Amino acid sequence: MKRLKQSKGTVGSVTDLAQPEHSRWKVWLDQAGLSIAAVVIALGIGAVLIAATNLEVQRASGYFFARPTDTLMAIWHSVADAYVSMFRGSVFDFNAPNWQRAIRPFTETLVFATPLICAGLGLSVGFRAGLFNIGAQGQMLMGAALGGYVGFAIPMPAGVHLIAALLGAILGGAIWAGIAGVLKAQTGANEVIVTIMLNSVALFLLSWLLTLPTFLVPGSTNPQSPPVLEGAQFPALIGPPFRLHAGFLVALLATAVVWWLIERSTIGFEIRAVGHNMEAARFAGMSVGMVTIRTMMISGALAGLAAGTLILGTESRLESGIAGSIGFDAITVALLGRNRPVGTALAGVLFGALKAGGFLMQTAANTPIDIVLVLQSVIVLLIAAPALVRAAIPFMRAEKKS
Incomplete structure (x- = not known):
């Protein structure tokens, strides 16, 4: 039984049954790094889509070469406002009038997560x-x-x-x-x-x-x-x-x-x-x-x-x-x-x-909620193709070669 090998058809990366404990921890940490990197890349792609569909960004880009800082600031505000709003709606609403409204977003996150x-x-x-x-x-x-x-x-x-x-x-x-x-x-x-x-x-x-x-x-x-x-x-x-x-x-x-x-x-x-x-x-x-x-x-x-x-x-x-x-x-x-x-x-x-x-x-x-579906879809794509994640993250490429 100790010679059981990983089947090529198995979903996800799994460790060999006979691997030492330290090797299993190394593989698990590598897998965790891939998952975190996939989420970060997905958020980055989401930021590009948020900026590209924002009306203020589109307006400012019309005179980009005259005043490029207007476009850059519009991009920053569109992405920051979207992700800050997501944080306020899922973790902690620092603009809430009372503590109940402030912590309710995190409880809603746990409700949806259950x-x-x-x-x-x-x-x-x-x-x-x-x-x-x-x-x-x-x-x-x-x-x-x-x-x-x-x-x-x-x-x-x-x-x-x-x-x-x-x-x-x-x-x-x-x-x-x-x-x-x-x-x-x-x-x-x-x-x-x-x-x-x-x-x-x-x-x-x-x-x-x-x-x-x-x-x-x-x-x-x-x-x-x-x-x-x-x-x-x-x-x-x-x-x-x-x-x-x-x-x-x-x-x-x-x-x-x-x-x-x-x-x-x-x-x-x-x-x-x-x-x-x-x-x-x-x-x-x-x-x-x-x-x-x-x-x-x-x-x-x-x-x-x-x-x-x-x-x-x-x-x-x-x-x-x-x-x-x-x-x-x-x-x-x-x-x-x-x-x-x-x-x-x-x-x-x-x-x-x-x-x-x-x-x-x-x-x-004023960001379409469909962007959440885009984030989920990109995460699936990156999880299914870990080579894309390693190609996008320099330190993961170096770790893989070593």
Whole structure:
């Protein structure tokens, strides 16, 4: 087993199972440097786009050769105003009239980060096994459907109701991902195609469920469920006017559990072994098929957990668009975190900050919120092509040569 080699098809950079601890730390630090550099480069590209689309910059550039300082100052103000507004909307609003308004942006960042962390953890588990689970979106929808139904339709004592609804969300995601896992293990079906198709099936299935009387508010035809009962909702961590709830603590707990599962448990060893080299793992006596099914179900369970933090946390009603684009954003979160639990959690917070800060950036600095999508897309591009990052950062080129 110590000679297991890294498979070329594995997503992300992973260390050899037999590498010394200091070598693993060196590789992890290199990966962290690549992720940070990708974010910095993306922000730089975003700055260029912000300046290029700013009306004041365009006006000043018309007489650039007469007064170049006007153009340079316009560029500086457009970029600085946009990113300062993003900081104020995601970390700390130093212009707020009171301390509650000042710290509320950071709590909103954590609110947006909570489902991203959980879903990103799920995808990272699959990636560590060499499985491209692109179906977190559908798994979240099915998790929200089952967890939401338990939350609004089955009265229980407070506390017990929350646990039951959360387990329902986890079970819904695990079952939906398990379908892809079984097809992969038993028939060799490509998990990318299967999970993408299951996303569409889940969307239309949820839309159909929201036409049934069981899932609708009595006497209403609006495609949304009754509100989740109070006993099934996550308690607030701070209280009004903040939206931060105990689901964030669940996301942190999930991060610790996934780290232990992958790095310290037998199941995690099998996941990493199959991800390194499937044939070697099979030769060593591991059931690759069972590892595939188990990994997909764990991945889907975490996506369902992400849905649970939504339907039982910030969202109180089940509707077809409840997952938004979180399932797809989680792919970027997992890749940016290099499929490591701690890295994925930090990447989730970063993407939560981009989303939270984008709203104020649009209103205060008059910068289109679409720039946030551009930043995310550039980050994905740079993570997928680390050679571009190394080519752009001189000290990383030198480190690579050494």
